[in-house]
Amino acid sequence: MATITLFPLSLAHSKVRTPNMKSPHLIIFLVIFFINDSIAADPATSIIFTTLGRSRYAFDIFSLPIDTTGTEIQLTDGNSVNFNGYFASSFNGNPITNPTFVDPQSTHLVYVTERNGSSSIYLDSIYHSGVDSTRKRSVLEAELTRYQHRLVGGSGGRISMKDRPSLVGDFLVYVSTHEETGVGRTSWAAVYSTQLSTKVTRRLTPQGVADFSPAVSPSGLWTAVASSGEKGWGGEVQELDTDIYVFLTQDGSRRVKVVEHGGWPSWADESTFFFHRQSDDGWWSIYMAILPKNKLFTVNSVTTQRVTPPGLHAFTPAASVTKKNIIAVATRRPGSDYRHIELYDIVSGSFKDLTRSIAPRANHYNPFISPDSSRVGYHKCRGSGSNSEVINNDMFLENIQTPKPRISLFRIDGSFPSFSPDGNQIAYVRLPGLYVVNSDGSDHREIAPDITAFSTAWNPTRKGVVYTSIGPTFASEATDVDIFAVEVDKDEPTFTKLTFGGQNNAFPSVSPDGKYIVFRSGRSGHKNLYIMNALEGEKGGLTQLTNGPWSDTMCNWSPDGDNIAFASDRHNPGSGSFALYMVHPNGTGLRQLIHSGSFGRTNHPWFSPNGKYIVFTSDYAAVSAEPISNPHHYQPYGDIFTMKLDGSELTRLTHNSYEDGTPCWGPKFMKPKDVEWPKGEEKCSFEDCTWLAISNSRDGEKIQCGG
Numbered sequence: 001m002a003t004i005t006l007f008p009l010s011l012a013h014s015k016v017r018t019p020n021m022k023s024p025h026l027i028i029f030l031v032i033f034f035i036n037d038s039i040a041a042d043p044a045t046s047i048i049f050t051t052l053g054r055s056r057y058a059f060d061i062f063s064l065p066i067d068t069t070g071t072e073i074q075l076t077d078g079n080s081v082n083f084n085g086y087f088a089s090s091f092n093g094n095p096i097t098n099p100t101f102v103d104p105q106s107t108h109l110v111y112v113t114e115r116n117g118s119s120s121i122y123l124d125s126i127y128h129s130g131v132d133s134t135r136k137r138s139v140l141e142a143e144l145t146r147y148q149h150r151l152v153g154g155s156g157g158r159i160s161m162k163d164r165p166s167l168v169g170d171f172l173v174y175v176s177t178h179e180e181t182g183v184g185r186t187s188w189a190a191v192y193s194t195q196l197s198t199k200v201t202r203r204l205t206p207q208g209v210a211d212f213s214p215a216v217s218p219s220g221l222w223t224a225v226a227s228s229g230e231k232g233w234g235g236e237v238q239e240l241d242t243d244i245y246v247f248l249t250q251d252g253s254r255r256v257k258v259v260e261h262g263g264w265p266s267w268a269d270e271s272t273f274f275f276h277r278q279s280d281d282g283w284w285s286i287y288m289a290i291l292p293k294n295k296l297f298t299v300n301s302v303t304t305q306r307v308t309p310p311g312l313h314a315f316t317p318a319a320s321v322t323k324k325n326i327i328a329v330a331t332r333r334p335g336s337d338y339r340h341i342e343l344y345d346i347v348s349g350s351f352k353d354l355t356r357s358i359a360p361r362a363n364h365y366n367p368f369i370s371p372d373s374s375r376v377g378y379h380k381c382r383g384s385g386s387n388s389e390v391i392n393n394d395m396f397l398e399n400i401q402t403p404k405p406r407i408s409l410f411r412i413d414g415s416f417p418s419f420s421p422d423g424n425q426i427a428y429v430r431l432p433g434l435y436v437v438n439s440d441g442s443d444h445r446e447i448a449p450d451i452t453a454f455s456t457a458w459n460p461t462r463k464g465v466v467y468t469s470i471g472p473t474f475a476s477e478a479t480d481v482d483i484f485a486v487e488v489d490k491d492e493p494t495f496t497k498l499t500f501g502g503q504n505n506a507f508p509s510v511s512p513d514g515k516y517i518v519f520r521s522g523r524s525g526h527k528n529l530y531i532m533n534a535l536e537g538e539k540g541g542l543t544q545l546t547n548g549p550w551s552d553t554m555c556n557w558s559p560d561g562d563n564i565a566f567a568s569d570r571h572n573p574g575s576g577s578f579a580l581y582m583v584h585p586n587g588t589g590l591r592q593l594i595h596s597g598s599f600g601r602t603n604h605p606w607f608s609p610n611g612k613y614i615v616f617t618s619d620y621a622a623v624s625a626e627p628i629s630n631p632h633h634y635q636p637y638g639d640i641f642t643m644k645l646d647g648s649e650l651t652r653l654t655h656n657s658y659e660d661g662t663p664c665w666g667p668k669f670m671k672p673k674d675v676e677w678p679k680g681e682e683k684c685s686f687e688d689c690t691w692l693a694i695s696n697s698r699d700g701e702k703i704q705c706g707g
């Protein structure tokens with residue numbers, strides 16, 4: 001191995017740029033160079049990114065009695081976010097049950113949690129701590145004792161998103177995203193079952209197919225899923241184009257499509273399940289599917305009928321196995337921006353409100369019913385009224401587990417972060433406001449709390465100089481947005497305007513010598529890239545780097561100065577599809593770095609400190625859950641990836657069903673440890689899916705969804 005390092009790197013670089021493949025010596029040289037390259041460990045670094053809304057979720061699972069007006073009980077412990085619960089009934093042969101507890105009123109709650117920076121599935125067995133276990137369930141939460149077990153995922157396991165668990169007997173059935181598809185814009189979501197006693201996991205979804213929202217029948221025999229089947233993901237952001245398939249839970253065999261167009265199945269008995277779809281009249285509604293008793297299913301043998309009426313949206317149904325006429329649903333009613341849980345009696349056709357009277361201005365998600373039909377569970381933001389002792393979601397920098405041990409990954413409670421050249425400080429924005437903070441969370445400074453600023457960038461050579469663009473985001477070419485240099489170390493930070501006349505001058509990034517800024521501007525009528533003087537701005541010299549009737553944006557200058565990475569729709573102008581490109585600062589060498597597929601969206605490139613990799617956000621892994629099961633995301637997809645500049649070593653860093661974006665890459669390895677806000681921040685201010693809004697038009701109700 002020692003011989004490999006004898007080749008001087010500078011020589012290698014100059015040869016690699018203009019390879020002459022005819023020379024056998026050079027080929028050998030190149031092979032050795034590349035071997036050397038892959039052996040050398042990359043320096044340990046940190047990446048920070050944003051997840052839309054996530055730091056406001058603070059989800060916990062709550063439950064309410066079905067029949068009587070009783071107390072709402074918080075079932076989960078107030079750590080991290082806890083959601084998509086399921087009441088398990090039996091634990092036959094399950095070694096995790098604690099045999100010393102035989103409380104007949106105990107509750108076994110299976111749910112997804114994102115504690116410790118990765119998605120995992122937990123089982124909480126909740127007992128009444130008093131000796132009198134016959135008391136009614138309206139006991140206060142303080143009297144409950146919780147035994148917590150991690151079933152799958154979490155520290156040390158494979159990193160993936162986990163979703164919608166069911167536990168039947170010894171088998172846990174759930175969605176996981178740990179298997180790469182190898183094809184852009186295809187979802188990694190697939191259904192697995194793990195036998196808890198043996199820890200043996202098996203994939204139930206066929207290769208090449210994505211399955212969402214699994215539900216196991218009461219006996220455990222069948223599993224129903226929403227699946228895009230052979231169609232794949234066509235870029236849907238509201239309702240997914242899924243059909244419902246049923247297969248044997250045991251091994252995924254006898255897989256049959258039973259319903260065209262539907263999602264989120266929930267079984268009432270072995271031959272009946274409920275599901276949702278957006279009806280032709282525009283309303284999301286619950287439907288019932290009845291399978292033939294002879295167990296020979298086909299689409300044609302299954303009868304479906306609409307259950308909930310038009311006039312409101314009803315979705316994410318939960319069936320009851322003991323009260324066949326009752327389902328729990330989430331609703332969005334005209335005039336309300338909030339999602340609530342209601343019961344629907346399918347015989348009498350009447351709704352009964354459960355959560356609106358308790359918390360009218362909170363969103364409640366994804367109901368589920370206990371096996372004895374005494375309680376309905378759901379998740380919502382715990383807010384500040386939580387009576388839980390531990391509130392652990394006030395994270396400024398939340399450490400996220402990554403498959404790359406030498407990259408320390410953090411989600412920031414803010415947007416457009418960037419590291420100072422030494423990696424010790426972070427500039428970021430909130431909407432509104434520009435802030436600077438030490439990377440350990442100390443010395444948090446409001447630079448300008450009222451301005452609407454977006455991307456930030458530090459000057460590598462001028463200490464304490466941060467560039468940002470001030471004005472509205474996602475706006476047209478002519479919008480008033482200009483770039484400013486901000487001296488953030490001064491007692492009174494100063495703002496120097498570098499571009500003039502608005503026209504959407506944004507996304508500044510500085511050359512490594514600190515002398516030039518590349519940015520995008522709409523001044524020609526199209527968004528293209530320009531380079532200007534970093535000190536005097538465009539007055540000190542301006543050149544146009546790219547030119548064409550399309551949008552070039554989100555540019556980032558490489559640490560060696562030789563390249564500028566950016567996002568562009570030049571392959572399909574105006575389509576909304578963005579790919580990553582790279583160009584030399586002198587305008588030559590334009591090439592595409594990655595395109596996730598037709599109509600794909602890949603954005604926000606940022607070079608690694610050693611210039612060998614880029615980090616970016618992409619729909620490469622498509623959607624991972626039905627968008628309606630989550631709060632609002634402008635795009636219900638977007639994960640953070642890294643890759644080498646030649647397109648190799650594509651690595652998915654984040655696995656969730658949220659919208660991740662604006663990554664930046666810094667030179668320092670920050671301790672993989674959460675950094676908390678010094679004081680509590682507002683927790684519940686996130687929107688429910690805005691496309692479920694119902695507005696009143698001249699002719700009465702007009703539905704905005706679907707358009």
Ligand SMILES: *[C@@H]1O[C@H](CO)[C@@H](O)[C@H](O)[C@H]1NC(C)=O
Nearest residue numbers: 115116117150154155156674
């Ligand atoms: C999660 O992190 C906490 C503190 O950082 C630690 O005490 C706990 O053991 C971790 N839990 C798991 C399941 O790794």
Ligand SMILES: *[C@@H]1O[C@H](CO)[C@@H](O)[C@H](O)[C@H]1NC(C)=O
Nearest residue numbers: 561562563584585586587588
């Ligand atoms: C343009 O810049 C690249 C890298 O910075 C360099 O390799 C190339 O020779 C330059 N081309 C011209 C025509 O100056």
